[in-house]
Amino acid sequence: MARGVYIHIPFCHQICNYCDFNKVFFKNQPVDEYIEAIGTELKLIQQQEPKAFQQIETIYLGGGTPTSLSASQISRLLELINDIIPTNNLIEFASEANPDELSVDKLQALKAGGINRLSMGVQSFDTDLLKRLGRTHSNEQVYETIENAKAVGLNNINIDLMYGLPGQTMEQWEDSLEKALSLNLPHYSAYSLIVEPKTVFYIQYAKGKLHLPSEDLEAEMYDLLMNEMERNGHHQYEISNFARDGLISTHNKVYWDNDEYIGIGAGAHGYLKGIRYSNIGPIRKYLDSIQNGNRPIFSEHEVTFDEKCEEQMFLGLRKTEGVTFESFKRKLGISMMEKYQTILTKLASDELIIVDHIGVRLSRKGRFVGNEVFQQFLLGE
The missing domain is CATH 1.10.10.920 (Arc Repressor Mutant, subunit A)
Structure with a gap:
């Protein structure tokens, strides 16, 4: 029985240089049509598997960037989700977010629709590194967004950080950690950069133009991360995740427990009834499949x-x-x-x-x- 639902929103106003997830630029995309298709896919799964959503503990909106949607689009998406997925067992209803897109009206729409956890892609507090990553937010927007989120009642906030970045020094990493921890949030995630195929960084790396920290320096950065998180009362419960007691990510724990979850949306992956599957990635082909009354399955694998x-x-x-x-x-x-x-x-x-x-x-x-x-x-x- 599935414990989680992942819903993929593939739209972005800016494409980051390290990202290999299924995503497209927001402009001129059939966003409203896609939102309605999410609701239809949920109904198709419910028709095929009437008990599929009965034990759901966590729903996660990922991307892409869910907060690239307007406030009204967010409200409609959450309405469609809540119409299908019961909330009696729900522990966590989370959304990824970009700091420079979370206006107060969007935060209010998220809260009203049942979201109780935000995961913000901050990555670094160093202006030069943010530019190299292709990020468009400022530190001031991070601080302001967190305050606005708390003001509407969204207090369970995570921020993502990255280390092992091109040209990153230990001093820059120390500064980002210090600024992040000064926010006194309940949860932090921190990942070392992986240069993935089909990204801007991969092209630069192949041309010898991407200069990464040494393995020893990256290990020192990870060691500092673990020490500083523990010193500040954030227990390391997973290789890259740190939380105060009782505030771990329920959604990610579903993955690490190797339990089943349902993937919804273009390019989403799921694991249901012993079968790992992926959805069709191109948005138009995904929509065509939904409009024809079919689940948009691209591939399936029965796990041995x-x-x-x-x-x-x-x-x-x-x-x-x-x-x-x-x-x-x-x-x-x-x-x-x-x-x-x-x-x-x-x-x-x-x-x-x-x-x-x-x-x-x-x-x-x-x-x-x-x-x-x-x-x-x-x-x-």
Whole structure:
């Protein structure tokens, strides 16, 4: 049974240089038609799977940029969502947001439509780095937007930060962390830059024009991040996420728990009834499928038993609590040690994981090389 719903809004007023998500420039796009199609796709799933939305704990609006929509468009989108998805089990109703797009009327529309968590893409408090990233907001807009959000009753706020950026120094990272923590927010996410194909940064990197910090400097930045978050009372509950007690991201935890979720919108991904699927990406083709009364499925993959085991490990190990022996056995019907004893023994001897009577988790050393640890559980390793 699905625990979460992800709804993709692919429109942006500005395309960031590092972003590889399915997105288009807002101008001249069929935005209103797309919003109505979201409502239709929700109805199509409900018709095919009448119980699909009965246990939903979290709804997440991602993008693209959900707050690229006008206040009236936001209200209509949330109306369509609330018409289909029951709220009796809902813990979190979140939206991504850009600081320079969150006018007071949009914040009011989000709040009125049931949104109770905002995740703002701040990335850096350094003006030069923001320009390199293709971001258009200012620090003043971040501060003002947070104050306005709190004024309308939206207090559960996360901001995203990035490190390992082109030309970024330790001093710039220290300054961004200091400014971010001075906001005293309940949640922070911080990610190292990954240069993805089909992005502006990828083209620059291929031409030798993108100069990234060394691996050692990036590791120092991550070490500083963990230390400063802990010092300021934000518990690290996942490799890149930090929160005060009780204020973790429910939506992201659905992914890390390897539980099922429903993906809605152009290019969205979902995991339902043991099948991972992706929707059609091009907006016009997505709309055509919806208008023809069909779910806009582009691809489907039935997850094998071995893949389920792998996913349980490399997703679960992202959490600082790791994977318990009990949850692995309950979900997969097999002992974790029976399945992965050789791998676990080696990783433990390398001091990359900690194995105790409860389960397995990354050591602090292991957090610096998480991807290398996760790869050990993939087929063929």
